[in-house]
Amino acid sequence: MRFKLVPTDDTFFALFSDSAVNAAEAAKRLRTLISDFTDVKAKHDAVVQCERRGDELTRVILRRLDSSFVTPFDREDIHALAEELDDVVDDMLAVSDLMQLVSIETVLPEMVELADILVRMTEETVTLFSRLKSMKDMQPILDAIDRLESEGDSVYRRTLARLFAEFDALSVLKWKDIVQAMEGALNTTEDVSNVVESVVLKFA
Numbered sequence: 086m087r088f089k090l091v092p093t094d095d096t097f098f099a100l101f102s103d104s105a106v107n108a109a110e111a112a113k114r115l116r117t118l119i120s121d122f123t124d125v126k127a128k129h130d131a132v133v134q135c136e137r138r139g140d141e142l143t144r145v146i147l148r149r150l151d152s153s154f155v156t157p158f159d160r161e162d163i164h165a166l167a168e169e170l171d172d173v174v175d176d177m178l179a180v181s182d183l184m185q186l187v188s189i190e191t192v193l194p195e196m197v198e199l200a201d202i203l204v205r206m207t208e209e210t211v212t213l214f215s216r217l218k219s220m221k222d223m224q225p226i227l228d229a230i231d232r233l234e235s236e237g238d239s240v241y242r243r244t245l246a247r248l249f250a251e252f253d254a255l256s257v258l259k260w261k262d263i264v265q266a267m268e269g270a271l272n273t274t275e276d277v278s279n280v281v282e283s284v285v286l287k288f289a
Contacts, residue, residue, distance in 0.1 A: 096149060097157055098218045104142045105214040109207035109272075111135035111174045116179055116200035122192045127187045132181040139174040143167050154189040157218070162284050171276045173207070176270035184264045193260060195244040199267045201238045206230055206274045213281055220285050230278040237271040 118128035125156055146167040150156065158179055213226045244264050248257050 087100070093213055095157055095218065097146065097153075097163060098214075099167060100142060100146050100149070101170070101217065102214045104139060104141060104146070104167070105207070105211045105277075107142060108170060108173045108177075109204070109211050111139070111177045112200070112204045112207040115177050116197075116204050118184060119192055119200045120197050122184075125259050131186045136174050136178045136197075139171050143154070143171040158220060158284050158288070162280060162287075165278065165280045166284075169280055173270060173277060176266065176273050178202070180263060180266045180270060183266055186211045187259045187263065189259065193244065194264045195240055195247070195266075196264070196267065198240050199244075199264070199271070200236060202240065203232050203267070203270055203274065206233045206237075206271065209233065210274060210277055213278060217281065217284075220288055223281070223285055227278055227282050230275055234271055234275040237268065239248055241268045241271075 114128065114131045114135060118125060118132065147164065150160060150163050150167075209226050209230050213223060213230070216223050216226070239266060245261070248260055248264070252260070
C-alpha cells in the first residue's frame, strides 16, 4: 500500500465525469437534430449550450491544475484529458454548424447511424470516467469504445463511397464536409479513451 504525506486533489475525477456527461448530452442533442431535421435552429442552440458548458468545465479543470500542489496523476495527462474532452464537444458543434449552414433537405441515413455510434461511444466514456479513480474494470470499456470507433470508420467509408457513386457533385461537396466532421468527433472520442488508457497503464 502506498502512503501519501500530502493528499491528492481528487476533485479532478468529478470534473472529468462532469465533462464526460456533458459530451454524452451533446451527442444526444446532435443525434436529435440529425434524426429529426426540423426546428434546426433550436436544436443547434441546444448543442451550443453543451459546447459552452464544456468550455467552462475545461477552464475550471485547467485553473485547478495550476493551483493544485499534488494531482492524482501526471499533470500533462490531466491537461490532455481536459483538452480532448473539450475537443469532442467542439467537433460535435462543428457538425451541428454545418448541418444548419449548408442547404439540406433530406438527411443521409448513414448520418443517423454515425450519430447513434457517437452517442454509444460517449455513453461508454461516461462509464470509463466513473471508474477512473479506482482504475478497475476499465479494459472492457476501452475495448468497447475501440470497437465502436471501428464500426464508425466502416460507416464513414461506406457513406463516402455512396456519395461519390450516387450523388451529384454539389451534393457530394455539401455532405463530404459534414460526414468528415462527424468522423472527426468519433475519432476524438476515441482519443479521450486512449489518454485514459495511457494513464491506467502508468499505474498498472
